[in-house]
Amino acid sequence: MNISGNSTAIIMKQKLDAKFAKKGVLTGLFSGCTWGLNNVLLGLALGLVPAMGEDAALYAIPLAAACMNDSLAGLWLLLYNGGGGRLQEIIRSLKTFPGLMVCLAALLGGPLANSGYLLGISMAGPAYALTITALYPLVGAVLSRIFLKQHILPRVWAGMFLSVIGAIVISYVPPEGGNNANFYLGILFASIAALGWGAEAVLAVFGMSMIDPKIAINIRELTSGIFMAIFILPIVGGWAVISQVVALPTTVGAFAIAALAAGVSYLAWYTANSKCGVAKGMALNGTYVMWGVIFSAVFLSQPLTQNLAIGSVLVLIGATLVAINPKEFFNKGGEA
């Protein structure tokens, strides 16, 4: 695009654009790092939940944890937006179509994808389910190409593919024979999870053309948390889990700290998506798999297996490919 103005002003503008692009990339990486931290903290919080039998461990506890994670993150974000004098923006946004699209994004990425993820793992086994759900950044990129017409550079596609392969290597577990009667249903649920997360990012970015990301993410977290509390937890017996948890202050505290990391991470993810596009935002957020491995190795002394090391290196190379092109920073601020 042609920009008019004197040469000093144009150079200053190019520097501003480069700074903006860099901020988007760093925010995306930060979102991946804090999401990895959230996963580790959530794992620690889950370890403090009293044992409630095999059935509860399969659905009730993970879904109750997902509900608490989103609801508490929503409350942290309310505090953040309250401090910034933006609470009225939440009501204003909910009265508009883009605001309602963010609510829909929340339902797709929260209850639908989370439930699909858990059902997929239990029916098809983690080997297949985790491989399919790891494809979500690619789903998001394809949907953003179709619906938001976001241009994605070949370098970014290549980086995304590498990151996804890395994520699959990290989460790889040997298949267990696949003789489960619900195997194909499980594959379907895992696909729904990948679609849900991809569609969430696209709808949210659409909404954020007109709504502040800080507000969009607050709406997202509260919508997801409230919907799960009212419609999903009663079906799976999740309220029994929550009533056990609230009686244990240390466990509530652990979930609240994990949710703080989730709130920060989601805020950064939505901000990055709004600044550098869905494809880059999702790929950079996808580095959480690698960060999770690093945090687990450093803080929980978990062994660093060959798979974890190789997968993390692939994720790192992929994310670098997605993020870095010095030429683009200075010349083509608008492309994804």
Next chain:
Amino acid sequence: MADILPLRFRMLHYISTVDKACADDIMQALKPEYGTEKQFTKNVFVEHLLDMKANFVIDDNDVILDNKGELVIYYSINDEGRNLLKKYLPKRWNRK
């Protein structure tokens, strides 16, 4: 006012009513609606403009240096932004 739009949405709408506008122009125009709010700062307006441009709903097509030597960027709405407003701007705002 009961029907205040989210700030970013309102900024997009304002830009659609003028040929081009910079952050200061928009702040001046929207002061009666948002002027008392904590979010009414230059940094917030600049951030919204940069984000909207990154989302391809406005274009930056003119830059100058003001008399203090600071960069001033002028933005105009593009077809994508106009299309969004046509579809999603609440009905009551179409008359304004």
